[in-house]
Amino acid sequence: MPRVSFERIHKAFGAVTVLRDLDLSIEHGEFLVLLGPSGCGKTTLLNMLAGLTDVTGGRILIGDRDVTDLDPKDRGLAMVFQSYALYPTKTVRGNLRFGLASARLPREEVERRVAWAARLLQIEPLLDRKPAQLSGGQRQRVAIGRALVKHAEVLLFDEPLSNLDAKLRTEMRLEIKRLHDELSPTVVYVTHDQIEAMTMATKIAVMNNGVIQQFGTPDEIYERPANLFVAGFIGAPAMNLKRARILRRGGLVAGVFGNGQQIDLGDYAFAKAPQEGSEIVVGMRPEYFGPPDAPAREAAAVFDLPVAHTERTGSDATGYLRFDEGLLSLRVEPGQAARLAGGQKVRVAFPKGKASLFDAATGGRL
Numbered sequence: 553m554p555r556v557s558f559e560r561i562h563k564a565f566g567a568v569t570v571l572r573d574l575d576l577s578i579e580h581g582e583f584l585v586l587l588g589p590s591g592c593g594k595t596t597l598l599n600m601l602a603g604l605t606d607v608t609g610g611r612i613l614i615g616d617r618d619v620t621d622l623d624p625k626d627r628g629l630a631m632v633f634q635s636y637a638l639y640p641t642k643t644v645r646g647n648l649r650f651g652l653a654s655a656r657l658p659r660e661e662v663e664r665r666v667a668w669a670a671r672l673l674q675i676e677p678l679l680d681r682k683p684a685q686l687s688g689g690q691r692q693r694v695a696i697g698r699a700l701v702k703h704a705e706v707l708l709f710d711e712p713l714s715n716l717d718a719k720l721r722t723e724m725r726l727e728i729k730r731l732h733d734e735l736s737p738t739v740v741y742v743t744h745d746q747i748e749a750m751t752m753a754t755k756i757a758v759m760n761n762g763v764i765q766q767f768g769t770p771d772e773i774y775e776r777p778a779n780l781f782v783a784g785f786i787g788a789p790a791m792n793l794k795r796a797r798i799l800r801r802g803g804l805v806a807g808v809f810g811n812g813q814q815i816d817l818g819d820y821a822f823a824k825a826p827q828e829g830s831e832i833v834v835g836m837r838p839e840y841f842g843p844p845d846a847p848a849r850e851a852a853a854v855f856d857l858p859v860a861h862t863e864r865t866g867s868d869a870t871g872y873l874r875f876d877e878g879l880l881s882l883r884v885e886p887g888q889a890a891r892l893a894g895g896q897k898v899r900v901a902f903p904k905g906k907a908s909l910f911d912a913a914t915g916g917r918l
């Protein structure tokens with residue numbers, strides 16, 4: 553299974569530039585997720601790899617082959633679309649066979665692969681049905697099967713789960729992950745859903761406005777977002793992002809928020825020593841706060857704040873505290889959330905080593 557590289561990719565539709573100077577490379581067997589809001593250029597990038605859209609500038613390589621100008625069928629890849637694109641008049645078996653129509657394989661080999669994919673995707677009992685007789689999840693399996701029978705070296709997915717309800721999406725996520733673990737193809741998978749990205753990817757490229765904002769493992773992107781866009785996009789409830797000013801006194805480095813509260817930044821690995829008075833944004837993930845009113849040990853910050861409201865979703869709960877002009881969210885135990893009354897003051901602590909800091913002017917990570 554080969555590596556996939558985009559080199560200095562540029563794409564314009566007429567006068568509108570959609571992708572600019574994009575470099576991206578993954579190793580063989582990786583599961584790359586292109587993640588970003590609608591309209592950021594994910595499908596355009598995927599379609600250029602598939603050969604369905606022309607490249608305005610730059611090169612695309614699969615393994616050592618420059619495929620930039622190759623026909624889609626000569627690129628050694630298979631694609632699964634959001635819309636499934638199954639043939640309504642063909643049975644499931646017919647749709648799976650059709651994935652191999654252009655391959656001119658011996659009949660036994662076609663049947664062997666169809667049987668293999670049907671077993672892998674657990675759709676053997678459905679082989680004689682037409683797409684109209686299938687549920688959404690079953691159709692999606694057939695669409696994936698049609699890509700698998702090609703034994704393609706690279707599998708492409710464009711938002712394959714967005715038409716499914718939440719429960720099925722969770723199941724199919726596990727299914728696709730299992731297929732990747734078993735078959736190890738190189739995968740490029742487009743989604744706007746951060747949960748899909750975090751659960752399936754070995755590498756995520758976070759995109760916005762046609763530019764890759766960060767490329768890294770799910771952990772790197774979650775723990776060390778490269779800028780304010782990534783910090784705000786990844787995580788639910790979202791990372792708290794609060795403006796502060798740098799305070800330096802002797803050996804002390806702290807952030808002072810608008811409400812006068814402080815956070816100790818003495819252990820932060822600044823790329824470059826921060827200037828006294830410089831404007832920053834402090835990022836604090838909701839789940840890293842200690843439980844309300846627990847004794848704080850080794851904390852970077854301790855805040856006394858009134859409760860605004862709480863939100864419970866069964867297994868999980870979020871408390872919202874009034875902080876400065878806005879709210880500070882933190883994850884709490886559902887049982888404790890039930891006991892937090894609006895207006896009640898609580899003490900919460902944020903641990904050392906968990907904050908992310910950004911330059912307030914550029915949005916870049918400090």
Ligand SMILES: Nc1ncnc2c1ncn2[C@@H]1O[C@H](COP(=O)(O)OP(=O)(O)O)[C@@H](O)[C@H]1O
Nearest residue numbers: 565568570588589590591592593594595596597
């Ligand atoms: N064929 C096209 N002609 C003109 N503009 C297009 C075309 N296809 C996509 N675009 C524009 O390119 C941008 C990126 O689109 P797309 O790659 O589909 O985004 P995403 O998949 O991330 O939602 C959007 O602004 C979209 O309107």
Ligand SMILES: [Mg+2]
Nearest residue numbers: 594595596742
């Ligand atoms: Mg798209």
